[in-house]
Amino acid sequence: MKTKMILFISGCFFLVFVQNITGQEMENQSIAEYIWPSDTVVAQKLRQWKDWKFGLIIHWGPYSEWGVVESWSLCPEDEPWCERKGPFSDDYNAYKLAYENIYSSFYPDQFNPEGWAAAAKNAGIRYVVFTTKHHDGFCMFDSKQTEYRITSAESRFSSHPKSDVTKAVFDAFRSEGLAIGAYFSKPDWHHKDYWWPRFPPKDRNVNYDPEKYPEKWERFKQFTFSQIRELMENYGKVDILWLDGGWVRPANSLTAETLPWIGKYGWIQDINMQSIAAMARKNQPGILIVDRTVHGEFENYRTPEQQIPVDVPAYPWESCITLGDSWYSTGPDENYKSVEWVIHTLVKIVARGGNLLLGIGPDKTGDFVPEVYKRLKQVGEWMQINGKAIYETKPMFPYNIDSWYFTQSNDGKKWYAIHLNNQQITELNELTLPEGLVKKGISAFCMATKEKVKIEEKSGRQYIKMTKGMHSSSHSSQALVFEFSQ
Helix, strand or coil, rough: CEEEEEEECCEEEEEEEEEEECCCEECEEEEECCCCCHHHHHHHHHHHHHHHEEEECCCCCHHHCCCCCCCCCCCCCCHHHHHHCCCCCCCCCHHHHCCCHHCCCCCCCCCHHHHHHHHHHHHHCCCCEEEECCCCCCCCCCCCCCCCCCCCCCHHHHHCCCHHHHHHHHHHHHHCCEEEEEEECCCCCCCCCCCCCCCCCCCCCCCCCCCCHHHHHHHHHHHHHHHHHHHHHCCCCCCEEEEEEECCHHHHHCCCCCHHHHHHCCCCHHHHHHHHHHHHHHHHHCCEEEEEECCCCCCCCCCCECCCECCCCCCCEEEEEEEECCCCCCCCCCCCHHHHHHHHHHHHHHCCCCEEEEECCCCCCCCCCCHHHHHHHHHHHHHHHHHHHHCCEEEEEEEECCCCEEEEECCEEEEEEEECCCCHHHHHHEEECCCCCCCCCCEEEEECEECCCEEECCCCCEEECCCHHHHHHHCCCCCEEEEECC
């Protein structure tokens, strides 16, 4: 379903098309002009990030003990993703109290960051984004700003040698050569200066007017600044600061998408991103900052969620899409998408110039479930053969025709035609190429078989003759890749 909305904000009209889809395609939103970084070190890091193409985002916290959605069951909004379940579900205050005490019993004795990192590396993943703190305010790092953290005395897991989960995750992935991203939620539903106990929470937003109580809001701003500074100073090299909670934003940044997020009161929650960004880049020169949905100088790339743009955006972007039903493994009923889905989704995104940030998380034991390890292994087998068509590439017109998707090397000397396979391909003797795609003098070969490709012409159309080897590869390969060069 698509909805067209026209919004007037600060003297500007915005025409926005919104499509309700999950992991599928959406029309680009014409909302705000992208601002390219002026800092040359940041610009260089952004170029590197665009070449990585494939990342992993890991959500995980004590909520996995219950197998409930991360944080959102605390939110008093009547939305499907906020549904509360279990023995406390009919009493909000009792539920919140019980939820906030999960960490006293949470003990993931199979916590295995080294296994996660090795599997990600073998899958061809180049960077990780780990949830250091979600909206519920629980810190998976050793923050000195709060006792509501995995390393506090009240946390059962604090006795574990890897109780500083964020440090263990960052160290493990860094040792495998992957870049490091710190997810951090700007709102904090546990902090008394965000959800003030004097008032009940009304929705996802701050529950008091920051303009009426400026001293409380200033304390929350300082708390947020201090926590991010801890991540920037105490956890080694960090490549990405990935900020979530887009309703915490300055007034002049509101868009058609985000205006409803601030609720009926419309209270503005400006946390002074200028100060946070300056501190972050002083400690981590060149770090990419992703203030999600807050378009402007602190959103170095954009992050459509569970969606893929239809066209080729004129800005850097990354689709974050879950492998399972949820952002982490909620239990034995979690459904995981196929290896074919992963590879096809990655190809569709890269052909449009984006990165795929695949959402995977462990279960309550602290490890990925076997199905996740199996899927990562399968993806890695394809990437080892065909990675040249993915990494360090850029889009190539016409980007996509039918089952064909196209990329080219950054220097333009090689280009790739990627055919997304289906069951019918095993019955084909030839693959029809898009009209006019291959010029005379172009050499080509199949990356799966290392065979030189024979291109035939009939009735003005070009065809790739399928060999026995290509047929064999098509049985086990989710996409056949053909490399072309002059």
